[in-house]
Amino acid sequence: MSSHVPSASPSPTPRLSAAPLPVDAPVLELRDLTRTHGTGIAEVHALRGINLSVHTGELVAVMGPSGSGKSTLLTLAGGLDTASSGQVVIEGQDISTLGRKGVAALRRRSVGYVFQDYNLIPALTAAENIALPRELDGVSVRKARKEARAALEEMDLLQIADRFPDEMSGGQQQRVAIARALVGDRRLVLADEPTGALDSETGEAVLALLRNRCDQGAAGVMVTHEPRYAAWADRVVFLRDGSIVDQTLSTAADSLLAVEGAE
């Protein structure tokens, strides 16, 4: 049987407005990142010298067996843990130079998280959940709610704006979580098994949305053990024993790089 599938051609997509960043500068850069736990005979290397850049418009999936360092990578990338050595650079800023408050502010301003169990605040509606990070950032309640409703409308979810999490399906909650992750000027979304609690069709809809957000100008890193969801990414990175052992580009990403290389 011969397989003859036409190749996908990339099409230019509009970008979200965002804070200026030098052209081609990665939104996230991990430089020689290492994380060890314990010392001496009990020393465990969770990550060993990881180098990874994620650019605007790019969705990167991280795969690997249990204990390969996937979640550690995501935790360090989001500034939720501190590396043993190496650097995490978000939108051009090395977070090790920022101090605790500075990292917290950068996280709030630039990084969105999506978790397997959604982590929406139960006492807030969908719109209020999305508005909350903006309100914490000093944006007026009125403006933040307006932005939240606009984000929901863009994602065809306006009809659930006033629902509380327990009045939403899992898929709706995860879509609200993605909207919250990317509200305002935030361009980096870090997703840890975002489809883990969803059935196959809903999981796919969530991935399509994440893919769309990246096509519109966000940058995403997603940890998953599901090849079917990883396949929505531009690049799939394989981790083993704390190191990147391999990575794939999609044909579309390949041809984009070929065009860039030719210029």
Next chain:
Amino acid sequence: MSIRHGLLALLERGPRYGSQLRTEFESRTGSTWPLNVGQVYTTLSRLERDGMVVQDGEDDQGHALYSITDGGRAELRSWFETPVDRSNPPRDELAIKLAMAVGAPGVDIRAVIQSQRHHTVKAMQDYTRLKAQALADVPANRDEVAWLLVLEQLIFQAEAEARWLDHCESRLVRLAEAAATDPEPETRTTSRAPARTPARPRPRR
């Protein structure tokens, strides 16, 4: 792959000529399994020999038209009603390759697995991109719906392969760990046979 039944299914919608059947077959399956027109005419003549189609005049451009017979319709119905046989799996090169790689001198089986996983996941990325394009607009006709189903079949098949590769790798790691920690087995005078040998599927020759 049953070209024979594919052609009968297309002919059930009305008389058609050879190259038209080829075009319609390929539209329905997104050119995933391209046919050459020679295969189409060879299959048509066998179907004609077996009484499942007949030549049925010509169209305005002089193309010889074929029509399905009652015998062909019965064959087609039976094809739809009968599950595809899975008891004689076709030879799978990857399964054979991994089976041969176990314990082969100088072969890093984890590297063999990763190389295949890379290829399989990349194919899935390409299929998924095509699927996203196919879903961007609601499929408007039966060819587009059929193409979507074929694409999803390719994705599911590749996913099964990727999962199996993950499983093989973790199985090998566990076995290697067990071999490293287990004491040396005592020399046995008789070989130990498994309590019960499950029936294996017979491979297709």
